[in-house]
Amino acid sequence: MQFIKQLSVFVENKSGRLSDILTTVGNADIDISALSIADTTDFGIVRMIVNNPEQAASVLRENGFVVKVTDVIALAVADIPGGLAKEVEKLKNAGISIEYMYAFIGKSDKGALVIVRVEDPEKAIEVLKGESVTLVSPEEVYRL
Amino acid sequence: MGMYQPEIETMERSELEKLQLERLQKQVKYVYENVKVYRERMDKKGVKPEDIKTLKDIAKLPFTTKQDLRDYYPFELFAAPKKDIVRIHASSGTTGRQIVAGYTRNDLDMWADCMARQIAAAGGDENSVVQVSYGYGLFTGGLGAHGGAERIGAMTVPTSSGNTERQIRLMIELGATHLCCTPSYAMYLGETINEMGVKDQLSLKAGIFGAEPWTEDMRHQIEESLGIKAYDVYGLTEITGPGVSYECHVQGGMHVCEDMFLPEIIDPDTEEVLPPGSFGELVFTTLTKEGMPMMRYRTRDLCVLDYEKCECGRTLVRMKKPAGRTDDMLIIRGVNVFPSQIEEVLLKMGGDITPNYQIIVGRENNTDTLEVQVEMSESMLSDDIKSVAAIEKKIVSKLRSTLGLGAVVKLVEPKTITRSEGKAKRVIDNRKLHD
Numbered sequence: 190m191q192f193i194k195q196l197s198v199f200v201e202n203k204s205g206r207l208s209d210i211l212t213t214v215g216n217a218d219i220d221i222s223a224l225s226i227a228d229t230t231d232f233g234i235v236r237m238i239v240n241n242p243e244q245a246a247s248v249l250r251e252n253g254f255v256v257k258v259t260d261v262i263a264l265a266v267a268d269i270p271g272g273l274a275k276e277v278e279k280l281k282n283a284g285i286s287i288e289y290m291y292a293f294i295g296k297s298d299k300g301a302l303v304i305v306r307v308e309d310p311e312k313a314i315e316v317l318k319g320e321s322v323t324l325v326s327p328e329e330v331y332r333l
Numbered sequence: 334m335g336m337y338q339p340e341i342e343t344m345e346r347s348e349l350e351k352l353q354l355e356r357l358q359k360q361v362k363y364v365y366e367n368v369k370v371y372r373e374r375m376d377k378k379g380v381k382p383e384d385i386k387t388l389k390d391i392a393k394l395p396f397t398t399k400q401d402l403r404d405y406y407p408f409e410l411f412a413a414p415k416k417d418i419v420r421i422h423a424s425s426g427t428t429g430r431q432i433v434a435g436y437t438r439n440d441l442d443m444w445a446d447c448m449a450r451q452i453a454a455a456g457g458d459e460n461s462v463v464q465v466s467y468g469y470g471l472f473t474g475g476l477g478a479h480g481g482a483e484r485i486g487a488m489t490v491p492t493s494s495g496n497t498e499r500q501i502r503l504m505i506e507l508g509a510t511h512l513c514c515t516p517s518y519a520m521y522l523g524e525t526i527n528e529m530g531v532k533d534q535l536s537l538k539a540g541i542f543g544a545e546p547w548t549e550d551m552r553h554q555i556e557e558s559l560g561i562k563a564y565d566v567y568g569l570t571e572i573t574g575p576g577v578s579y580e581c582h583v584q585g586g587m588h589v590c591e592d593m594f595l596p597e598i599i600d601p602d603t604e605e606v607l608p609p610g611s612f613g614e615l616v617f618t619t620l621t622k623e624g625m626p627m628m629r630y631r632t633r634d635l636c637v638l639d640y641e642k643c644e645c646g647r648t649l650v651r652m653k654k655p656a657g658r659t660d661d662m663l664i665i666r667g668v669n670v671f672p673s674q675i676e677e678v679l680l681k682m683g684g685d686i687t688p689n690y691q692i693i694v695g696r697e698n699n700t701d702t703l704e705v706q707v708e709m710s711e712s713m714l715s716d717d718i719k720s721v722a723a724i725e726k727k728i729v730s731k732l733r734s735t736l737g738l739g740a741v742v743k744l745v746e747p748k749t750i751t752r753s754e755g756k757a758k759r760v761i762d763n764r765k766l767h768d
Contacts (some may be wrong), residue, residue, distance in 0.1 A: 197716035199709045202748050227718040232744055234718050253748050255709045258714040288717060294708065 192260035423571030447576030448481020459486030473574025517757035586651030
């Protein structure tokens with residue numbers, strides 16, 4: 190399985206910058222399916238999953254943003270109490286530590302979706318194959 | 334590499350000193366007779382032109398400072414009558430009020446020789462195509478480099494600064510072999526050329542850069558990004574303009590055109606002349622100027638003179654790159670800080686750090702604040718905020734150990750720091766300590 194391409198965009202903590210990013214992506218007709226922001230007092234990193242990561246990265250760069258593309262994995266989680274806990278536990282048991290994760294707003298037909306950033310995504314996929322974890326393919330994620 | 338005037342550039346020191354003394358005596362006499370300000374000062378010190386019997390006697394003469402150029406603005410320090418002045422230049426006025434310099438036809442001639450020596454030292458000759466991307470106008474950079482390029486017989490392309498994409502197109506289409514501009518503009522040109530992906534279409538071999546302080550690391554970056562050898566040229570409007578001293582391929586200091594400008598190193602506090610090899614303030618006396626000769630002009634540049642013969646064969650003394658100009662120096666919380674030190678810290682961080690930065694000094698609750706803004710680049714970015722924050726911390730700690738001063742480092746979005754086409758504005762001092 191291929192990894193999901195996540196875009197990370199550097200933003201200064203100035204009003205209007207998030208809106209500039211979203212407008213740039215929107216004007217290029219790119220659909221955002223998940224988004225999370227990490228920030229310090231003076232800057233932030235906007236992480237996004239979009240339907241066309243290459244095109245999104247290039248329009249953002251053309252508009253002067255610094256963009257980094259990172260491999261992440263997507264897990265399907267049963268949308269019931271304890272559903273996410275159960276999946277995270279599986280990762281823990283498999284010895285995979287999570288650097289950060291965030292949830293999708295939409296749902297796939299396999300359940301709720303979470304994006305997980307791990308240190309070594311290749312190894313994680315290998316290990317998780319043996320577990321009863323539902324990994325979601327990039328095609329499916331980008332479609333959302 | 335070639336030499337434009339080998340008979341002067343490789344002259345034996347004893348012979349050179351004879352020439353210098355002859356010219357100095359003539360210049361002092363000329364100045365005494367034609368500039369009231371100098372005559373009064375010499376009279377006050379009890380020194381007459383005849384008292385200059387050896388080169389060492391120069392120490393008897395009074396100093397001239399930038400303040401004098403402001404006080405006697407515009408014409409009082411001119412020695413030639415206005416009808417003989419054919420050109421005026423003015424300093425860019427980065428530090429204080431504007432000053433002017435006047436040149437006779439002969440002054441322009443000598444100046445063109447200085448710059449021709451530099452271009453020849455950088456491998457230029459009549460087959461070269463020299464693109465002059467220094468600003469043309471009151472600033473000495475453009476017309477100064479232009480004069481030298483024409484003098485050597487190169488195909489001279491006076492693009493002046495600005496309109497970067499057109500500059501690059503012309504550079505490619507006309508096959509520029511030599512580029513003259515400020516080092517910060519060379520960095521910007523390199524950045525743009527690499528962005529446009531046209532580096533392999535350039536014919537550039539060498540660049541001649543000056544008019545603002547730059548570091549060895551910046552030299553490497555320019556050489557790398559433009560695929561050239563970068564030469565450092567030194568000059569100041571008060572003395573003539575670029576070409577007062579120039580670098581050869583050895584890159585071990587800039588050869589002073591000693592047949593035209595007599596250098597001394599003094600202790601900036603006691604004003605005492607220091608022995609060869611000492612670090613101190615550079616002082617120049619012009620030997621051939623007619624328009625606006627300068628007696629012992631204090632440059633405020635701090636450096637060392639090296640009288641060892643250079644590997645290139647030139648005997649002209651080499652001045653080491655000035656460590657800073659006394660008036661570029663910032664005093665922050667009582668600590669002396671040269672912007673070049675901050676630049677060096679950033680460039681030494683490795684390829685991760687972009688050379689685009691700005692220093693902002695302020696004052697809050699009677700305490701000076703120092704903020705260094707650094708533009709973000711893709712190699713510095715990570716999806717993990719901790720590692721980006723770690724870069725900030727690393728710069729802070731390097732600055733602390735180099736400057737002995739705490740600074741706030743702020744990563745900013747690319748292209749938010751204004752690019753300069755002339756001299757880079759690296760420092761914004763919001764303290765308003767002076768008037």
